[in-house]
Amino acid sequence: MKHLDDILFGVKTVAVAGHIRPDGDCAGSTLATYNYIKTYYPQIQVRLYLEPIPNKFKFLKRSEEIIHSCEKDFAYDLFIAQDCGDCGRLGEAAKYFHTAKKTVCIDHHISNENFADENYIFPQASSTSELIFGLLPKNRITKEIAECIYLGIVHDTGVFQYTCTSAKTMEIAGELMETGIDYTKIVDETFYTKTFEQNKILGQALLNAGLYLDGKVIASVITLEEMRQFHALPKHLDGIVNQLRVTKGVEVAVFLYENEDGTYKASTRCNGDVDLAQIAVTFGGGGHKKAAGFSINGDVPRMIERIVEEIKKQL
Numbered sequence: 221m222k223h224l225d226d227i228l229f230g231v232k233t234v235a236v237a238g239h240i241r242p243d244g245d246c247a248g249s250t251l252a253t254y255n256y257i258k259t260y261y262p263q264i265q266v267r268l269y270l271e272p273i274p275n276k277f278k279f280l281k282r283s284e285e286i287i288h289s290c291e292k293d294f295a296y297d298l299f300i301a302q303d304c305g306d307c308g309r310l311g312e313a314a315k316y317f318h319t320a321k322k323t324v325c326i327d328h329h330i331s332n333e334n335f336a337d338e339n340y341i342f343p344q345a346s347s348t349s350e351l352i353f354g355l356l357p358k359n360r361i362t363k364e365i366a367e368c369i370y371l372g373i374v375h376d377t378g379v380f381q382y383t384c385t386s387a388k389t390m391e392i393a394g395e396l397m398e399t400g401i402d403y404t405k406i407v408d409e410t411f412y413t414k415t416f417e418q419n420k421i422l423g424q425a426l427l428n429a430g431l432y433l434d435g436k437v438i439a440s441v442i443t444l445e446e447m448r449q450f451h452a453l454p455k456h457l458d459g460i461v462n463q464l465r466v467t468k469g470v471e472v473a474v475f476l477y478e479n480e481d482g483t484y485k486a487s488t489r490c491n492g493d494v495d496l497a498q499i500a501v502t503f504g505g506g507g508h509k510k511a512a513g514f515s516i517n518g519d520v521p522r523m524i525e526r527i528v529e530e531i532k533k534q535l
Contacts, residue, residue, distance in 0.1 A: 221340050224253065224355040227298060227324055228261055235296040235320065237269040237313035239304040241454060241485075244375025244410065246303040247273045249326070249348040251280050252368035253300060256356060258282065259365075269313040274455045276410045280371065281364035295319045301336060303348035305329040305506040326351055331497045331506030343508070346389040347376035353392050366399040371406055378462060379407055383510060414459070421452040425460045425475065432528045436492075436535060438464050439474040439524050441484070447477065454485070465489040472496070472531050476516070476523065483517040486527065492535075499530045 221227055228234070236254050238246035247270065254268040270286050277283065290312035299320035301307075304327060307314050317323055317336075325336035328351060330343035345351050349372025356365070373393060377385045380393070397403050414422070421442065429440035442457065457477055464473035471492035476484040486503070488496045489511050496512035505514020516523050 221324070221338060221355070223357065224256065224352075225357075227300075227322075227338070228257065228264065231264060231297045233294075233296045234264055234266040234298045234300065235269060235294075235313070235316045236266065236300045236302065237304075237310050237316070238302050239309040240271055240311040242270050242273050243458070244277065245347045245349050245372040246270070247277045247280070247283075248368045248370075248372025248375070249302050249352045251283060251286075252349065252352050252356075252365050252372070253302065253326075254285075255281050255362075255365050255368060256360070259362065260360060269316070271311060274458070276413070277371065280368050290315055293319070295321065297321050299323045299336075301325045301327075302352075303327055303329075305332040307333075307335050309506075326355070328508075329497075329506055330508055331501055331512075344386075346382075346384040346386060347373050349373045349376070350389060350392055353396070358395070361396075361399060363399045363401055366396040367401050367406065370396045370401055370403060371410060374407055374411055379411055384508065415456070417451050418456045418459075421447065421450045421456060422460055422463060424450065425457075426463070429464060430524075431470075432524075433532055433535060435469045436471045437474065437528055437531055438467050438470045438472075439528070440464060440476070441520050441524070442475075442477040444478040444480065454479075461487040461489050465491060471535065474524070474527055474531075476520075479515075483515050484520075484523060485513065486516050486523075487511075487513045488527075494531060494534045499527070499534075502530055503527075 236250050238250045257266045268286050299317045323336040324338045326340045328345040332341045349369045353369050425440045461473050461475035472490045474488050476486045495509050497507050497509050500507050500512035500514045503514040
């Protein structure tokens with residue numbers, strides 16, 4: 221596949237979906253694809269399936285058309301999975317993946333299992349949004365599509381500060397800026413601006429944090445009770461692990477929060493040479509070398525101990 225148009229030829233129905241708990245890259249890349257199909261292929265019936273996205277992303281064009289439930293059975297001609305390393309991460313939308321006539325995966329996670337019929341996987345890319353940019357004709361990238369792609373790149377590169385940022389990434393960002401997008405507003409309002417509740421739960425996470433392995437690892441846990449105390453939802457915890465990561469002397473940051481079912485979602489980030497994707501796979505998760513996640517359960521001190529043990533093997 222050299223262009224998105226290659227897989228849309230002769231197709232009548234398309235489902236687009238991303239991973240559960242969609243972040244900026246997932247929301248941005250899938251909405252870019254969805255908007256492209258809606259704009260240039262009006263004859264195609266296309267639907268976008270995602271869990272609810274954060275309110276700060278809802279300025280993106282057609283975000284109100286995202287479908288959150290997958291109750292009806294339907295066999296699509298084409299299913300496009302984006303920013304998703306395995307079928308299980310598609311959530312409810314996986315039912316459409318299994319019944320589709322053809323499946324395609326567009327992703328940049330090194331842990332991707334190549335689970336689709338056709339896989340467009342480039343781990344060296346900064347984001348799935350960067351890959352989508354490369355699959356679209358430049359003269360067909362509207363301002364609205366550019367906003368989606370730019371937001372995705374911004375969030376997966378930490379505003380161009382993570383090591384996944386390449387010269388190509390910056391060139392793409394420049395081309396997107398030339399479409400007339402308000403890039404300053406996108407960065408400020410979707411990446412830096414936090415609600416009062418978000419700042420309070422961040423403060424609690426910092427208070428809960430502890431250092432391990434002579435200060436090379438920092439870990440923090442937020443319980444369900446604390447989330448309720450501060451009226452915080454999982455989407456409000458975005459950015460906490462990155463704040464832990466910038467602690468002086470720290471090579472690896474680990475942040476866990478409790479789910480409704482008693483399990484914990486773990487997010488990891490690193491500054492050094494630790495391969496976090498390898499560690500995440502150990503716990504049934506996935507991601508990138510310097511940013512990965514997984515689910516874990518058990519006693520909190522023991523969970524942290526298990527994660528630190530895996531980090532220690534590499535350090």
